[in-house]
Amino acid sequence: MGRALIVEADGGSRGNPGVAGYGALVRDRRTRAVLWEGAAPLGKASNNVAEYSGLIAGLRAVRRIDPGADVEVRMDSKLVVEQMAGRWKIKHEDMRRLALEARDELAELSRAGGSVRFTWIPREENKAADALSNTGMDGRTVDRMVRSPQAADAGVDEAVEAAADEIIDAEPTPSFGAEVPPDLGAPTRVLLVRHGVTDFTVASRLDGRGGADPSLNATGQAQAEAAGRATAHLLGGSPARVVTSSLTRARETGAVVAHAIGATPEVDADFDEQDFGDWDGATIADLVRDHPDELAALRNDPAYARPGGESHEELAARVIAAFGRVVAAGGTTVVVCHRKPIMVVLAHLLQIPHETVWRLAAAPGSLTAVEVWADGNASIAFTNRT
Structure with missing residues (x-):
């Protein structure tokens, strides 16, 4: 049995379809500490496509943290939860493609000994992922390990930010010019x-x-x-x-x-x-x-x-x-x-x-x-x- 984790995911579209983005985060289920958070723009897309994209990003982050984890996915999208649970049919081609990507992630987690279950939550309980999805719609990309898994597992409330992030390096080496401070803004x-x-x-x-x-x-x-x-x-x-x-x-x-x-x-x-x-x-x-x-x-x-x-x-x-x-x-x-x-x-x-x-x-x-x-x-x- 791996770690107990929570994925909170959301997505949105300003126009449906319109300017879209997703947001997701991974928490330690015991301490509720945020381990990872992500967001990205999607161009022009629907709300449902954005929600599926957030789900996939969250599942991929779980694989980076602990592919054998016991995961609860919490989303305020009834459609995504019911479709991933197999209770509702998927008719739209874009969502069918994304659902297959999500199921590929589920299969990878299962092969590593992990498990995933889906829970619908009210919108007011998904504010963190919703805020990240707005970051994505604003055109910003986030891919950040917020706490080291070891610190969160030990119940440390104030963990240092991890340097094992794929995007942000503790000692970045500039590629295009003079030394500049680490940049977390728009790329x-x-x-x-x-x-x-x-x-x-x-x-x-x-x-x-x-x-x-x-x-x-x-x-x-x-x-x-x-x-x-x-x-x-x-x-x-x-x-x-x-x-x-x-x-x-x-x-x-x-x-x-x-x-x-x-x-x-x-x-x-x-x-x-x-x-x-x-x-x-x-x-x-x-x-x-x-x-x-x-x-x-x-x-x-x-x-x-x-x-x-x-x-x-x-x-x-x-x-x-x-x-x-x-x-x-x-x-x-x-x-x-x-x-x-x-x-x-x-x-x-x-x-x-x-x-x-x-x-x-x-x-x-x-x-x-x-x-x-x-x-x-x-x-x-x-x-x-x-």
């Missing part, structure tokens, strides 16, 4: 969008910043339009800049995305795809057949460059500089670029070594969201969403 939000496909993409041809620079094909245009709709839905009317690479496929995708959110795109060529030199336009199949060793070097050696092209190290230097400028600008920015620049940003934030960077996926038309605080800490909200 800079960056939405990375990969361009739609071209005929080169479909044919698996290398197409870097020094290549043929083709336009989107019909499929790529449809992917750009879908990315624009997804971006508008995610932002929920909140303002954002749009920055694109200088290559045609990114500028065309960026124009569609910018139109969807009422913005004017800007161009930053430092977000361009890698320059593949004399291999620009070559198919991967031909390179695998005729130049396997050189292709392996291009993939695995960050210092390797083709004649007339650039190395991964050179690509990374300019992309990270461009990303730093976006972060320094603050607010929310949509960056429309290419697979390798997106990989570079994620590898930079997650400190992923070059030998495993290719495991990061970024499909054409996909969205990847990151948040960066002034102290250099960062959170990857989601990746490769299409």
